[in-house]
Amino acid sequence: MSTLQRKSRLLQWGMILPALLAIVALIAFPIGYTINLSLTDTSGPASAGPAPFAGLENYADALRDTARFWPALGRTIVFTVVALSIELILGIAIALLLRKDFRGSMVARTIMLVPLVTSPVAVGAIWMLILDPNTGFANTMISAMGLDRIGFLTNPDYALWTIIGLDAWQWTPLVILIVLAGLAGVPDEPEEAALVDGASTSQRIRFVTLPMIRNTIVVAAVLRGIDALKTFDIIYATKGPGGGSSNEAETLNVLVYGLSFDYMEFGLASAILVLFFVLVLVAAVFVVRQSTRDV
Amino acid sequence: MRLNRRQFLGGAATVAGAAALSGCGGGGSGGGNVLNVSACNHPWSNYIKDLLPEFEEEHDVKVQLNEFQADQLSTMYSTRLSANATDLDVMMYRPLQEGVQFMRNEWLLDLDASAAGDTAYDLADFQEAAMEVVKVDSAVYGIPIVTEREVLFYRKDLLDVAGISVPETMEDLEDAAEMLTDPASGVFGIAMRGQKAAAVTQFSGFLYSYGADFMTESGEASIDTPEAIAAYTMYGDLLRNYGPEGVESMSTEQINPLFQQGKIAMFIDAEVFWSELIREGTSTVAADQLGVAPLPAGPAGSKPYSVPSWALAVNAKTTKADLSWEFVKWATSPDMVLAAQQAGVSGARTSVWENPDSLTGIPEDFQETLRVSTENGVGYDRPRVVQVGRARDIVGEPLIAAIRGEDVTAAAQTAQANFAAFLEEDATATGE
Numbered sequence: 147m148s149t150l151q152r153k154s155r156l157l158q159w160g161m162i163l164p165a166l167l168a169i170v171a172l173i174a175f176p177i178g179y180t181i182n183l184s185l186t187d188t189s190g191p192a193s194a195g196p197a198p199f200a201g202l203e204n205y206a207d208a209l210r211d212t213a214r215f216w217p218a219l220g221r222t223i224v225f226t227v228v229a230l231s232i233e234l235i236l237g238i239a240i241a242l243l244l245r246k247d248f249r250g251s252m253v254a255r256t257i258m259l260v261p262l263v264t265s266p267v268a269v270g271a272i273w274m275l276i277l278d279p280n281t282g283f284a285n286t287m288i289s290a291m292g293l294d295r296i297g298f299l300t301n302p303d304y305a306l307w308t309i310i311g312l313d314a315w316q317w318t319p320l321v322i323l324i325v326l327a328g329l330a331g332v333p334d335e336p337e338e339a340a341l342v343d344g345a346s347t348s349q350r351i352r353f354v355t356l357p358m359i360r361n362t363i364v365v366a367a368v369l370r371g372i373d374a375l376k377t378f379d380i381i382y383a384t385k386g387p388g389g390g391s392s393n394e395a396e397t398l399n400v401l402v403y404g405l406s407f408d409y410m411e412f413g414l415a416s417a418i419l420v421l422f423f424v425l426v427l428v429a430a431v432f433v434v435r436q437s438t439r440d441v
Numbered sequence: 442m443r444l445n446r447r448q449f450l451g452g453a454a455t456v457a458g459a460a461a462l463s464g465c466g467g468g469g470s471g472g473g474n475v476l477n478v479s480a481c482n483h484p485w486s487n488y489i490k491d492l493l494p495e496f497e498e499e500h501d502v503k504v505q506l507n508e509f510q511a512d513q514l515s516t517m518y519s520t521r522l523s524a525n526a527t528d529l530d531v532m533m534y535r536p537l538q539e540g541v542q543f544m545r546n547e548w549l550l551d552l553d554a555s556a557a558g559d560t561a562y563d564l565a566d567f568q569e570a571a572m573e574v575v576k577v578d579s580a581v582y583g584i585p586i587v588t589e590r591e592v593l594f595y596r597k598d599l600l601d602v603a604g605i606s607v608p609e610t611m612e613d614l615e616d617a618a619e620m621l622t623d624p625a626s627g628v629f630g631i632a633m634r635g636q637k638a639a640a641v642t643q644f645s646g647f648l649y650s651y652g653a654d655f656m657t658e659s660g661e662a663s664i665d666t667p668e669a670i671a672a673y674t675m676y677g678d679l680l681r682n683y684g685p686e687g688v689e690s691m692s693t694e695q696i697n698p699l700f701q702q703g704k705i706a707m708f709i710d711a712e713v714f715w716s717e718l719i720r721e722g723t724s725t726v727a728a729d730q731l732g733v734a735p736l737p738a739g740p741a742g743s744k745p746y747s748v749p750s751w752a753l754a755v756n757a758k759t760t761k762a763d764l765s766w767e768f769v770k771w772a773t774s775p776d777m778v779l780a781a782q783q784a785g786v787s788g789a790r791t792s793v794w795e796n797p798d799s800l801t802g803i804p805e806d807f808q809e810t811l812r813v814s815t816e817n818g819v820g821y822d823r824p825r826v827v828q829v830g831r832a833r834d835i836v837g838e839p840l841i842a843a844i845r846g847e848d849v850t851a852a853a854q855t856a857q858a859n860f861a862a863f864l865e866e867d868a869t870a871t872g873e
Contacts, residue, residue, distance in 0.1 A: 189828075279686035280627075280699060300687025387512060388834065391637035391689045391841045407516040408638075408830035410542070
């Protein structure tokens with residue numbers, strides 16, 4: 147190797163070194179540390195010294211836990227699939243409505259963004275007040291109509307569904323925003339051609355418009371889907387530790403938080419986090435694969 | 442002035458360096474003469490807040506009082522202290538909840554050397570039972586600041602209208618709750634915590650009054666005895682039949698406002714909420730409408746908990762150990778404890794309790810209830826283990842089954858098995 151080559155090799159490494167260091171410090175180290183924790187029996191402060199090596203025991207414990215882990219995994223999947231479906235369907239529908247300018251369309255678009263810029267904890271607090279079974283506005287209306295009060299967030303049978311509704315209320319605007327951006331780049335001609343050929347509105351949307359913004363929808367689905375899988379704030383804000391007294395809204399994230407900070411079971415919590423990480427990764431790869439198959 | 446390239450780069454590097462260094466400071470207002478006091482959002486903190494300038498002036502220091510909800514405070518401590526934080530100085534903590542864990546992890550400073558020699562401070566003045574939970578052998582890791590007893594709050598006016606007397610037994614309580622429940626006017630007969638983990642402490646008084654306990658004296662699980670099942674059933678029945686909607690999700694944060702809005706006839710919880718329930722401007726309940734009585738008696742008598750619920754400790758890693766102790770000393774001095782007690786926040790000093798003036802600020806029935814409950818009280822309100830959080834979730838399970846009207850016996854048996862398994866693990870954790 148000539149001196150020149152060596153110098154340029156050195157320069158190359160020098161140039162990428164800062165980025166490399168940042169990645170190692172901010173991404174690789176925490177993941178590595180978590181994996182390491184998951185293989186130990188850590189259940190106390192990190193300062194107490196290394197905990198005994200436990201091998202895959204934490205993973206086995208998690209996978210055997212039919213009381214908390216599996217139900218939480220189930221709820222995480224239900225939450226993600228249902229919330230994402232509602233958000234995509236509503237988001238695309240509303241975006242199609244808002245696509246053409248009309249009187250007040252700017253106002254409508256602005257109002258639509260309000261939930262998006264509100265903190266999920268504030269959203270949780272506001273809806274808890276509205277939906278409170280004893281004093282909330284919603285239940286005052288319901289009982290004024292002579293109906294039984296509904297424990298939207300307090301009844302263990304409804305809580306998860308209500309939170310899915312809140313998630314949809316907050317995040318549908320994001321899908322609208324992304325889809326609107328996609329629609330803005332779509333030319334009018336193909337639709338006009340379809341119109342001339344006698345296609346109905348639904349046919350035009352289904353066979354002309356949607357296929358043209360397919361990639362945009364995939365982006366929205368992946369972004370929102372991964373986010374929904376990881377939802378923590380609104381669940382914790384409305385249901386507190388353990389996702390409620392019967393763990394009725396406990397998703398994997400809420401479970402891991404409780405294991406870490408209520409029980410100090412950092413080893414077990416890390417193992418579940420690693421399993422969760424794999425789940426998110428698999429889901430993301432699956433969605434991207436499926437949707438880019440024949441594009 | 443125009444900067445040349447070298448000057449500009451030099452300046453930029455200085456700025457970047459300064460930013461990086463300040464970023465390493467560990468967050469918050471670590472610098473300067475600031476004493477960080479972390480506290481729960483609690484009547485005691487409200488009381489001390491107004492008096493801080495006095496301490497600040499005397500010691501020429503700024504006291505930064507950071508308030509959190511109890512659970513958040515606990516989480517904050519475990520994360521920050523695990524990471525050896527040095528900018529936490531004085532810490533308000535729950536000896537019965539986090540105490541064993543904190544002491545085991547060596548997170549708290551031994552205050553014995555500072556306190557023992559000080560005759561004016563008089564460490565021996567603190568109630569023995571209260572000191573027991575903040576000590577390991579002769580080491581003193583905390584100074585109790587708040588003691589709490591479980592009491593029955595009731596609306597005198599509503600009981601008068603219904604023509605019933607103050608419930609003295611659990612049966613009386615159930616009858617009264619039934620008579621006071623009035624769906625038409627939106628009044629519920631009784632409210633108590635229903636949120637699984639939070640409810641455990643309030644349930645403890647029921648457990649003791651029915652002649653049961655979380656554990657036997659030899660440390661074995663005992664939550665499926667007939668007495669325990671009867672206690673679970675009573676607590677659950679009361680809430681299911683006469684409690685507010687959604688009670689399973691309720692702790693004091695939800696119940697206090699309902700009581701303040703006049704929707705609750707009776708409320709069993711810690712006495713410390715008394716001032717909150719009648720706070721002017723927030724509550725529609727007037728002081729003379731609020732009665733306080735001892736916990737109604739079960740088959741084994743009236744046995745409420747009577748516990749040192751909060752204490753002050755100093756972070757073992759603090760850089761301001763002396764100043765922190767000065768603060769603890771000031772906040773728990775005989776005069777301060779007396780004044781707090783007169784304001785409705787009961788402390789743990791024997792001399793204050795013996796002082797006839799210490800309860801002058803509160804009504805007669807409240808005073809009497811405090812005396813009786815202190816006498817009959819049990820010194821803990823949750824299982825005494827290392828992982829209290831997990832234990833509360835386990836022993837709270839049958840409570841939820843009872844509130845939902847499910848099979849309490851089956852739930853208690855399952856919980857008993859889980860609790861026994863947990864205790865085995867927990868004992869290993871303590872190295873016992």
